[in-house]
Amino acid sequence: MSEPLLSVRGLHVDFVTDRGVALVLDGVNLDIGPGEVVGLVGESGCGKTTLARAILGILPPGAARIRGGEVRYRGQDLLRADPIAVNDRVRGRGITFIPQDPFTSFSPVFPVQTQIMDLMKWKSPRAGNGDGAPSPFRRYPRERYRADREAVLDTLRAVQIPEPARALRRLPHEFSGGQRQRLMIAMALLPRPDLIIADEPTTALDVTIQAQILRLLRTLVKERGVSVLFTTHDLGTAHEICDRIVVMYAGQEVEAAPTAAFFSHPAHPYTRRLLASVPTPDGEIRDIPGEVPSLVEPPAGCRFHPRCDYASAECRSARPAPRMRAAAHAVSCYHPVDAPPGSDA
């Protein structure tokens, strides 16, 4: 694979909570290539949202601590770069964000136009690189405004918002959830980013609307060669939109593979159990014994070992390093399983 667009290495993030320090991310590694849609799959508490926020640099400052690791975007480590330059050039420009909840992503008192044009004022691809410090008096030159507005209308048409010029003047509550997500997709595309981080963008939507949004998103990013980091807890959604899937469990990434290989030859015991717990038509229900561990005192070594059928002494002592099983298929496990899915209990 060519030089990855985004490369996360050994990222450790802690959260300070009432009950102690939670070790939310435990040395996570992740690569995203240019033009690639990567799915980050995991259940609640696995750290996928924290990872997305760490990449964007929007972790809550009081509670979260980055203990170590690097996040390289186009070769530059975002964690150690000048924060003002990162804010100006990367956040909201090189890397944009689609949040999960469409109902709270807009300020309810302003028309949609105000918020989108605000975005363009600061993050339009036509805006020069500022000297960094955001000036409250920064001007918005008329020509650039017009060019930007044309771009906005074009993008709104691309996301299939009917009558874009009229839509811009409306207030957010006049749009449905699905339409708001389309607006968010438009806003994520307008700065012409290299990477979009989409945090469970269809979880709050009905299944028929979800199907429309997923199709739209995939079409648009493939057209424009934009990479996407798509977090979700729904394997079906990941199957629909992703080229590659990375599974996380309790702050550790456990398996990464191209989509087809992921679903046909899952190797990590957790991944296999996860796939098996999806409800099947025959009515048999398989769950995973045990519970997600507390991150304040997580299990040593591989964090899945208390619930794993194959756990051995080495699993309890040291976290397994990722090993390649096939082309681009990495598993972090001492006992990866070779059989096709569904063949174990």
Added chain:
Amino acid sequence: MSAPSSAPLLEIVDLVRYFPLRNAFGRRTAWLRAVDGVSLSVQPGETLGLVGESGCGKSTLGKTAIGIYTPTAGDIWFAGREIGRLPPRERRRVARDLQYVYQDPGASLDPRWKIVHSLHEPLKIHTRLSRTERAREVGAILSAVGLPDAHLDLYPHELSGGQQRRVGLARILTLRPRLVILDEPTSGLDVSVQASVLKLFRSLQETFALTYVFISHDLSVIRATCARIAVMYLGKIVEHGDKTAIFEEPRHPYTQSLLAAVPRIGGRRVTLDFALQGEPPDPRAVPSGCRFRTRCPLAQDVCAAEEPALRELDGRRVACHFA
């Protein structure tokens, strides 16, 4: 109507529930027709699935059946008795046999009450058992849901979400109801947690001989748990019958789109072929005739003029002129 093997436990006939929409002066400007003429029957011991997307009225239907809302029109027959028009005191007594589980059963617990008091309360309302007798019942239910006795002394916020859910269920089961309406019980849950919850429901159904009405928008969950299903759209039932028949060969265009939208793991991406455009119409301004006609690929003039009635077709009932 297919002949039931025994009398249905719950029978809903032409149920209607409208909500008035008021403007700033409090004057009624329109009706929100949440449930607009629904008929269903539930056999004892079965699990009936009620499927639909947001705004279709399935939750309102459940809440009207249980008595949280009073019906605007129509009948609700439970164990041979009409309950929709009972006076409040009589209606409260029916709660012993007909119960409702919220999406988050833990939220149904009073945050200022200890678990033990929340669990005793239903028995205090409906029975005259002594404290020891109640304690025995509560103990039995706790083990049925898999919770230790130690939890009795705690407050809800001291338990995890999963434990709160079990307590919420236990509270309802102390009454030994005959029919339980489950309203989106697995929404928002991780898939492995969802599996645990479904297993719990199944075991409780066996232990307590329960009948379930399972309301959900998640088709794969419905398929795994229900034997018969009803598909709702904008306040009406569009298709209704045996699950396998409907899932394998859906007849109503909406059901077809709904099934086509569900991602399938392994195999062709469904979104490549997904064709349904637009969004459901505003429930305050329901289209005339067939409500699905604004998005339906088969729509013709007759669909706007005449509302299709449910008719028998291929072992299920469909409301469409062209199915």
Added chain:
Amino acid sequence: MSSSKGASTAVWFVLRRLTRDRSALLGFALIVALLLAALLAPVLSTHPDDVFELHPSERLRAPSRAHWLGTDRMGADVYSRLLFGARITILIGVIAVGASLIVGVPVGLVAGYYHGWVSDLLMRVSDVFLAVPQVVLAIAIAQTLGPSLPNVILALSATYWPWFARVAYAETRSIQKEVFVESTAALGASPWRLTALHVLPNIASPIIVRASIGMGFTILTAAALGFLGLGPPPPTPEWGRTIAESREFLPDAWWYATAPGLAIFLTVMGFNLLGDGLRDVLDPRLRRTHTARDE
């Protein structure tokens, strides 16, 4: 019964939290001082009989070792009368606020529980009472029934109960929407049971806060009524009346007005500080529900 054990642990919890808030502690201390002054007036005062006896020969003496806060125009010890005046103050405050609570909270509960004409009627009635200024009503009552302690209390209660009704109404309406209320109703609980055992304990906090702040407000108004001569007649050592008496002797006999004025100020401030502290402690803490779900 159901939550009695919960209530006592809750009280303990509240007190512990309260100790961390310095201004609330100050308020608490002031109120304790007031209570002690009232309870132990016979013990703490230097001239307990001065409530009734007159010593005209000693009138308007400045503060000295014999008379810590000086003497008033009748020669009575200002300090001792102040302590006995605390009893009046507390009596007025407790009864007026108590009566307002007993009338206002049930009205608010009923108005909040029902929707429709019952609720509208009750809240309109309370609005009418709210519109009446307390002083004007007190004057009217004093004119018809004569100035006295019970009449002051009547005037204050009659105008303060709508505040409790409002709080109870707003809180009941918002609690009603909570899932646990709806689900307990679905379990078959009667409206009585719901209101008494579920709604009331959950709306207690804002009512307690309002009661504490109301005490301060009521006492201030009572003092104003006493100042106007509408309160208990002399020789009752009511603080407001004492200030009124002192007017003609200012600025020479400064102690005469300063002592009761300072007493009123500290009392009202005490209740306000305590009320604010209670509000901070009670509302956010006990409303917060913990969820096990993290990020």
